[in-house]
Amino acid sequence: xxxxxxxxxxxxxxxxxxxxxxxxxxxxxxxxxxxxxxxxxxxxxxxxxxxxxxxxxxxxxxxxxxxxxxxxxxxxxxxxxxxxxxxxxxxxxxxxxxxxxxxxxxxxxxxxxxxxxxxxxxxxxxxxxxxxxxxxxxxxxxxxxxxxxxxxxxxxxxxxxxxxxxxxxxxxxxxxxxxxxxxxxxxxxxxxxxxxxxxxxxxxxxxxxxxxxxxxxxxxxxxxxxxxxxxxxxxxxxxxxxxxxxxxxxxxxxxxxxxxxxxxxxxxxxxxxxxxxxxxxxxxxxxxxxxxxxxxxxxxxxxxxxxxxx
Numbered sequence: 001x002x003x004x005x006x007x008x009x010x011x012x013x014x015x016x017x018x019x020x021x022x023x024x025x026x027x028x029x030x031x032x033x034x035x036x037x038x039x040x041x042x043x044x045x046x047x048x049x050x051x052x053x054x055x056x057x058x059x060x061x062x063x064x065x066x067x068x069x070x071x072x073x074x075x076x077x078x079x080x081x082x083x084x085x086x087x088x089x090x091x092x093x094x095x096x097x098x099x100x101x102x103x104x105x106x107x108x109x110x111x112x113x114x115x116x117x118x119x120x121x122x123x124x125x126x127x128x129x130x131x132x133x134x135x136x137x138x139x140x141x142x143x144x145x146x147x148x149x150x151x152x153x154x155x156x157x158x159x160x161x162x163x164x165x166x167x168x169x170x171x172x173x174x175x176x177x178x179x180x181x182x183x184x185x186x187x188x189x190x191x192x193x194x195x196x197x198x199x200x201x202x203x204x205x206x207x208x209x210x211x212x213x214x215x216x217x218x219x220x221x222x223x224x225x226x227x228x229x230x231x232x233x234x235x236x237x238x239x240x241x242x243x244x245x246x247x248x249x250x251x252x253x254x255x256x257x258x259x260x261x262x263x264x265x266x267x268x269x270x271x272x273x274x275x276x277x278x279x280x281x282x283x284x285x286x287x288x289x290x291x292x293x294x295x296x297x298x299x300x301x302x303x304x305x306x307x308x309x310x
Contacts, residue, residue: 180213
């Protein structure tokens with residue numbers, strides 16, 4: 001952790017009521033991971049906190065007031081840590097730190113017994129909680145919004161992106177004709193947004209959350225984790241106790257392609273904003289190639305048909 005990171009963390013918590021009785025010299029601050037934000041573990045004696053500072057440029061596409069509302073709702077649903085402080089103007093957020101939980105990764109999802117099923121159960125708790133999230137996550141509206149942001153930046157799209165976007169109109173039409181039910185959804189389920197102790201899976205980071213078709217969450221986690229067919233079935237069977245039907249599987253497969261289509265644009269925004277967390281140009285190309293491969297597969301149209309005929 002750089003001295004500048006540490007300085008930002010101390011400045012952020014200075015004057016907050018949570019730490020008003022703390023000795024700054026005894027606070028132990030540790031930098032954690034994060035693709036776009038600065039995230040820290042703050043130890044104040046026996047109390048542990050997670051401090052999140054927003055990353056550069058995130059105010060272009062993230063509504064921090066919406067995020068705060070949804071994070072608190074997710075905590076009430078029993079799937080996310082308690083929010084102790086949030087400032088919608090600055091994006092500063094402090095939550096309880098879950099100690100003793102592993103931060104998941106694609107490798108851990110593949111090698112940890114029962115992990116896909118626990119994720120499915122966590123999604124079910126969230127989606128069936130009855131909580132109402134602020135914001136409606138609308139796939140194609142977000143694609144249009146990201147395209148608008150990129151129109152003002154010097155960026156090169158992956159070869160063939162706009163052609164695939166045109167082909168995705170068939171998906172836009174069928175989802176408009178056969179919309180899924182709306183439920184509170186995470187909408188950006190990176191593996192690293194899941195914390196697991198072998199018994200319970202928790203979900204964190206609600207920046208992109210909103211009311212959405214629940215199958216989006218399952219599809220996106222499958223893509224992010226590189227789930228095998230067997231892992232998909234573990235998650236789906238935990239989520240649907242009676243097993244998924246052809247329409248539900250069809251929606252999930254369609255969303256697998258569409259999440260890559262959307263997050264390709266997100267990666268291009270990160271690249272244009274010079275986000276140093278990783279090579280976002282390569283990230284975007286990889287996601288787009290995976291999207292195109294799935295849309296070109298022989299079964300993709302059959303999944304569209306299953307949703308259309310539902």
